[in-house]
Amino acid sequence: MNNHLQFDYIIIGQGLAGSLLAWQLLQLRQRILVIDSTEKNTASRIAAGIINPVTGLKLAKMALAESYLSEANSLYSTLENYFATTFFQSRNMLRIFKSIDEKQLFESRLKDPAFRPFLKTVHPAHHFSCLSDDFGSGSQLCTGYVNSPLLLDKMIEFLKENNAYLTKSVERSTIKQNSNGVMIDHYSAKTVIFCEGYQASTNPWFKWLPFAPVKGEILNASIRTPLSNHIINSGNWLLPTLNTDTHTQFRFGATYEREKLSTLPTRQGQETLVKAIRCIIRDGSNAKIKIRAHLAGIRPCTRDRMPFIGLHPQNPKLAIFNGFGSKGALLIPYYASLFARHLVFAESIPKNCHINRYWDE
Numbered sequence: 001m002n003n004h005l006q007f008d009y010i011i012i013g014q015g016l017a018g019s020l021l022a023w024q025l026l027q028l029r030q031r032i033l034v035i036d037s038t039e040k041n042t043a044s045r046i047a048a049g050i051i052n053p054v055t056g057l058k059l060a061k062m063a064l065a066e067s068y069l070s071e072a073n074s075l076y077s078t079l080e081n082y083f084a085t086t087f088f089q090s091r092n093m094l095r096i097f098k099s100i101d102e103k104q105l106f107e108s109r110l111k112d113p114a115f116r117p118f119l120k121t122v123h124p125a126h127h128f129s130c131l132s133d134d135f136g137s138g139s140q141l142c143t144g145y146v147n148s149p150l151l152l153d154k155m156i157e158f159l160k161e162n163n164a165y166l167t168k169s170v171e172r173s174t175i176k177q178n179s180n181g182v183m184i185d186h187y188s189a190k191t192v193i194f195c196e197g198y199q200a201s202t203n204p205w206f207k208w209l210p211f212a213p214v215k216g217e218i219l220n221a222s223i224r225t226p227l228s229n230h231i232i233n234s235g236n237w238l239l240p241t242l243n244t245d246t247h248t249q250f251r252f253g254a255t256y257e258r259e260k261l262s263t264l265p266t267r268q269g270q271e272t273l274v275k276a277i278r279c280i281i282r283d284g285s286n287a288k289i290k291i292r293a294h295l296a297g298i299r300p301c302t303r304d305r306m307p308f309i310g311l312h313p314q315n316p317k318l319a320i321f322n323g324f325g326s327k328g329a330l331l332i333p334y335y336a337s338l339f340a341r342h343l344v345f346a347e348s349i350p351k352n353c354h355i356n357r358y359w360d361e
Ligand SMILES: Cc1cc2nc3c(=O)[nH]c(=O)nc-3n(C[C@H](O)[C@H](O)[C@H](O)COP(=O)(O)OP(=O)(O)OC[C@H]3O[C@@H](n4cnc5c(N)ncnc54)[C@H](O)[C@@H]3O)c2cc1C
Pocket: 012, 013, 014, 015, 016, 017, 018, 035, 036, 037, 038, 039, 042, 043, 044, 045, 046, 047, 048, 049, 050, 051, 168, 169, 170, 171, 172, 195, 196, 197, 198, 199, 215, 216, 217, 218, 253, 254, 296, 297, 298, 299, 300, 322, 323, 324, 325, 326, 327, 328, 329, 330
């Protein structure tokens, strides 16, 4: 008697990548099973989920900004309707200038039609009474944040209802392969898709890919000052979660650590973040900052800052969907749709995100 449960795809990892890819494959009527080890400090569980298509000191617009935003808006609103829950909050961003040069760059971008949908007003110095904005600030549009922990919890319920979820830490050496596909315990599928976040760097079939994981630490904190309701960006970001006349609760992050990779918060990380909070708030050196939580996780970054997507070049029973770095909330909806269409309809994957760009026989 054959008591194997047969699927089209087994997805290992239920972070934002595994969850949104699972959703897209289900929309295309594929039979899927998602397996996750339910670790606490995964990138998707601790991330602020901020979406911002114009970033960095050079105020660069991402190459596919409009497409990423359109796919993200569409997918998050579909999920919001389906689950009757809000996941995405649109929130303008306030970029605090650290120099006259930064202000002038923003002003020149404002005149560029390509940036018109993304940048709005330049505010003079001291426009915001609560902020330390000596060189002024600029408003950014098309920004906001995704509540990914809530989305993941809703997705678990949904997958369980569809007999498509299993809690388990998959030992890679137990994945069996035969002419029909792969087997994990008594679950079989034609392809297993690894969505393991930073842990993919030790995956024996994909460790040839140049992963460049980066640890990040975040604080949940509050101060007895009303702040602006914007997401505040000053190199670090401050995301107000509750703003009253007397105090503000917020999330603040994040550190970048490439050497000492762990999901444990550190005293040094906390000190760095508290110092940075004080720099953003007017008269911040005296501010009483109450720390409510201190979290750490590891971003699945890649050397060329592009995702790792595709079937293994020599073994199409194995696939990977990973490498969304520090921009998963914006990028994953677009690439989940693209990869699902590749798997089901054989639509092509662009070279710059296909894993084949690193395959050297
Ligand atoms: C501090 C910090 C701040 C961030 N801020 C932002 C932000 O503001 N905006 C933004 O867009 N992005 C942000 N990110 C990045 C974002 O979190 C990631 O891009 C995204 O969450 C990656 O999702 P993922 O599913 O690839 O990985 P993960 O979230 O790491 O998920 C991987 C999953 O795979 C599971 N898994 C791994 N191996 C196995 C196995 N063998 N068996 C079973 N399960 C397994 C893990 O338990 C986990 O659930 C931040 C990240 C960090 C760390």
